[in-house]
Structure formats: C-alpha cells, structure tokens
C-alpha cells in the first residue's frame with residue numbers, strides 16, 4: 435500500500451520547510467554566549483530540542499502540505515469522501531516514535547538539571563537581597579555587603595535569593611539561569627561562571643514603577659583577584675567600624691560646659707526655651723531625671739518629635755556636659 439507514496443514531491447516540500455525553519459534558527463541570534471557551566475548544558479539541551487523538533491516538524495508538515503494539495507476537491511465535486519477506517523500500523527508508529535522521543539527528552543532534561551544543581555563542596559555562598567528597586571549582595575563568610583556582585587571564575591556560587599518587599603527575579607542571561615526572589619523564603623540558585631567579564635543583572639519580574647531600572651552588575655574575576663577584592667572590602671569594613679568607634683569615644687569624652695552652651699543655643703533652645711529653664715515646644719530641661727547615658731542616647735537618636743543627630747562627636751559630649759550642669 436505504500437508503493438504509491440510519491441517520495442519526490444514529499445522530499446521537495448520537506449527540503450523547503452526544513453530550509454525555512456533552519457534559517458530562522460541559524461540567522462537569528464537567539465541566545466547570549468553561554469558563560470557558565472549551567473548555561474552550556476541548558477543551551478545544548480535547548481538546541482537538541484530544537485533540531486529534533488525540526489525533524490518531526492518537517493516530516494509532519496511535508497505530508498500535510500502534500501496531502502492538502504494532492505487530494506483537494508475539484509471545483510464541481512460535491513460528494514462526500516470515501517469512508518476510511520484508519521491504519522493500525524501507521525497509528526502505532528506515530529504513537530510509539532514520539533513516546534520514545536519524549537522519554538529521551540525527559541531523561542536528558544533530568545540529567546541537565548541534576549548536573550546544574552550538583553553541589554560543589556567549595557562553593558561560595560552569597561546572599562542576594564532584592565528590594566524596590568535595587569540589588570544588594572551579602573558575603574556571609576567575609577561579613578561584607580556590596581552593590582555589585584563579584585564572583586570568581588571557575589568556582590560554584592550559591593546565590594541565596596531573598597526579597598525585602600515584593601517578588602523580584604534575578605536574571606543574568608549569559609549564565610542561562612534565573613530565579614524568583616520571594617518574600618519570606620530563600621530561593622537558591624547555582625552558577626559556575628566560566629569566563630571573566632562584566633555582565634548585567636536584570637530584574638525579570640514586574641515589581642513596581644522602577645522595575646525597568648532595577649539593574650546591577652556581576653563581575654567575574656580570577657580566583658586571585660577575588661581574594662584580593664575580598665581582602666580590600668573586609669579592610670574597608672574594619673576601617674568604617676574603627677571610625678565609628680573613634681566617634682563614639684569622642685561622644686563619651688568629658689565635655690566642656692561653655693562650648694556645650696553654645697551648641698545648646700544653636701540647636702536646642704528653639705524648643706527648650708530659656709536655655710532649658712522653661713518648656714517651649716519641648717519640655718523644660720532643668721530638673722530632668724535623665725541620667726548622662728540616657729541624655730546622650732536621646733540626643734543621638736531623638737525621641738518623639740525630637741529629631742536625632744542634632745549634635746554628634748565632640749558637640750554631643752559638650753552639650754551633654756552643659757545639660758548636666760543645669761539639670
């Protein structure tokens with residue numbers, strides 16, 4: 435019964451369909467370069483799916499187009515077609531072949547996912563915080579936070595995605611991977627970058643008016659540069675801590691009452707009238723029961739309608755000394 439199948443016209447139609455489909459695949463730059471191990475595997479799987487789908491698409495389309503053309507009704511033909519009862523052999527073939535293909539795809543997909551998520555013992559942990567509308571990266575081992583993600587080439591990085599407000603989505607196209615940052619849960623992503631360079635981090639989930647500008651960068655550097663960067667960043671954090679410790683020392687040093695009176699007149703007497711002897715917008719200060727520490731804390735942090743930070747460092751020590759002298 436297959437003797438009459440016209441292979442030549444089918445082959446011609448098939449070649450045309452294949453050329454048109456393959457042209458779309460080859461002429462358009464669909465994917466960014468695969469710059470992580472995960473992207474290499476994922477993109478290879480994607481192309482495997484594409485080319486094998488193309489084979490099935492060409493076969494089905496060629497037969498369909500040929501049949502539509504060959505057995506079309508003549509203009510004056512108003513009869514019903516002859517009753518046909520199917521073809522068991524053909525039906526078995528078009529059920530079994532796609533089933534086998536789907537099993538192959540499922541197994542291949544499983545292998546890719548399993549390898550992409552296999553944990554390396556020396557993986558680097560980075561916390562990713564998403565919030566309207568920026569990204570912050572925390573390095574728990576080094577105790578630092580940055581606005582640019584810096585990671586070493588060739589080492590697996592575990593990104594712990596967290597959202598501080600609404601749902602965002604961390605996406606680096608070249609890494610072939612993206613993941614939602616959802617409030618209340620930690621979503622893990624694994625990336626093993628294979629090429630040094632700077633890549634865009636894009637928020638891929640509509641998260642508010644600033645969604646389209648919620649971008650940041652990831653820098654992939656050599657292992658050596660990474661260690662140097664971590665050392666510099668850690669030193670920076672220590673220097674900042676030392677500076678605030680020095681400021682705290684100034685604040686708790688014994689203050690000068692006369693200098694404190696000048697500060698009080700400039701910053702405080704608008705609310706605490708007559709150098710604190712009378713209530714204005716703020717309460718009277720003479721007679722306060724606050725201890726020295728409480729005074730200092732309240733001037734630093736503010737309380738109720740009183741703003742914090744009106745006096746800092748030596749000014750703070752002096753104004754505390756003045757208030758102590760009148761209370």
Ligand code: CUA
Nearest residue numbers: 602637641645
């Ligand atoms: Cu964050 Cu879109």
